[in-house]
Amino acid sequence: MADEPRLQGPDNPEWTEDDFARARPGREVLPPEVIAASDRFRGRPKGSTSSKKSLVSLRLDNDVLAKFKAGGPGWQTRINEALRKAVG
Numbered sequence: 001m002a003d004e005p006r007l008q009g010p011d012n013p014e015w016t017e018d019d020f021a022r023a024r025p026g027r028e029v030l031p032p033e034v035i036a037a038s039d040r041f042r043g044r045p046k047g048s049t050s051s052k053k054s055l056v057s058l059r060l061d062n063d064v065l066a067k068f069k070a071g072g073p074g075w076q077t078r079i080n081e082a083l084r085k086a087v088g
Contacts, residue, residue, distance in 0.1 A: 053080075 008014045027035055068075040
């Protein structure tokens with residue numbers, strides 16, 4: 001398609017077998033501060049594996065979800081608190 005960006009070109013040629021053979025993990029070639037910055041946001045939050053919570057999927061009415069999201073970040077926690085209050 002005409003609107004798609006070009007993935008290969010003079011500034012970004014397709015990799016050859018030699019390119020792949022010479023490639024090294026970022027941890028081997030990037031400065032420590034770059035690695036530290038990228039590690040801050042990877043994966044689940046610390047302690048989440050020992051959490052007493054379960055990942056679930058459920059459908060909520062759009063207006064209910066919009067009300068919780070309107071309160072900004074932390075809307076999932078607020079839903080959990082409302083459910084906890086509802087069950088006693």
